[in-house]
Amino acid sequence: xxxxxxxxxxxxxxxxxxxxxxxxxxxxxxxxxxxxxxxxxxxxxxxxxxxxxxxxxxxxxxxxxxxxxxxxxxxxxxxxxxxxxxxxxxxxxxxxxxxxxxxxxxxxxx
Amino acid sequence: xxxxxxxxxxxxxxxxxxxxxxxxxxxxxxxxxxxxxxxxxxxxxxxxxxxxxxxxxxxxxxxxxxxxxxxxxxxxxxxxxxxxxxxxxxxxxxxxxxxxxxxxxxxxxxxxxxx
Numbered sequence: 001x002x003x004x005x006x007x008x009x010x011x012x013x014x015x016x017x018x019x020x021x022x023x024x025x026x027x028x029x030x031x032x033x034x035x036x037x038x039x040x041x042x043x044x045x046x047x048x049x050x051x052x053x054x055x056x057x058x059x060x061x062x063x064x065x066x067x068x069x070x071x072x073x074x075x076x077x078x079x080x081x082x083x084x085x086x087x088x089x090x091x092x093x094x095x096x097x098x099x100x101x102x103x104x105x106x107x108x109x110x
Numbered sequence: 111x112x113x114x115x116x117x118x119x120x121x122x123x124x125x126x127x128x129x130x131x132x133x134x135x136x137x138x139x140x141x142x143x144x145x146x147x148x149x150x151x152x153x154x155x156x157x158x159x160x161x162x163x164x165x166x167x168x169x170x171x172x173x174x175x176x177x178x179x180x181x182x183x184x185x186x187x188x189x190x191x192x193x194x195x196x197x198x199x200x201x202x203x204x205x206x207x208x209x210x211x212x213x214x215x216x217x218x219x220x221x222x223x224x225x
Binding site: 034041042043044045046049085087098099100101102103 | 114143145150151152153154155199201202203213214215216217218219221
């Protein structure tokens with residue numbers, strides 16, 4: 001199973017940068033690292049995905065070191081609406097089932 | 111087609127009754143997944159289809175659960191003889207392709223309450 005470890009919760013304030021780190025020591029050569037966001041009573045929403053080094057899109061950046069045993073999701077200048085649970089997953093993405101952990105509950109305050 | 115659609119959004123049923131949920135994936139997606147999520151936990155994989163073929167089932171999918179995807183389009187998940195432990199959010203997702211890195215799109219889920 002694609003077991004990951006990430007903090008259970010994090011607190012931040014509006015306008016700050018938030019970094020959530022996930023460890024995936026047993027990642028396989030073909031595995032991608034994917035992050036999802038979930039609001040209460042909604043399905044998870046894809047945020048970003050990467051294989052190595054750095055990936056950036058309009059909402060986040062994903063940093064993956066050379067050994068790929070961890071990854072860091074970076075959310076620049078968070079707002080209250082970023083309060084959600086963030087899941088780190090690794091595997092072959094849509095090619096196979098996604099294995100979710102318990103995620104990181106991010107709480108953003110004023 | 112703006113996303114994955116699930117129906118109903120909420121279902122309350124008495125213990126022992128059968129329930130059926132429907133999922134309409136994004137139209138061009140060939141893969142469809144079912145997950146179950148309980149409060150405070152991440153989604154748990156139940157099963158997935160590639161087109162109409164059911165390729166994998168989790169051990170969580172007991173004999174009371176059955177999923178179908180006739181014609182490789184919409185899918186149904188049926189739970190027979192519901193139990194209180196079946197109360198959860200049931201999520202459907204779809205993706206296109208089987209290669210690494212394919213993004214899965216989730217629906218808003220069906221929340222089942224068994225009383």
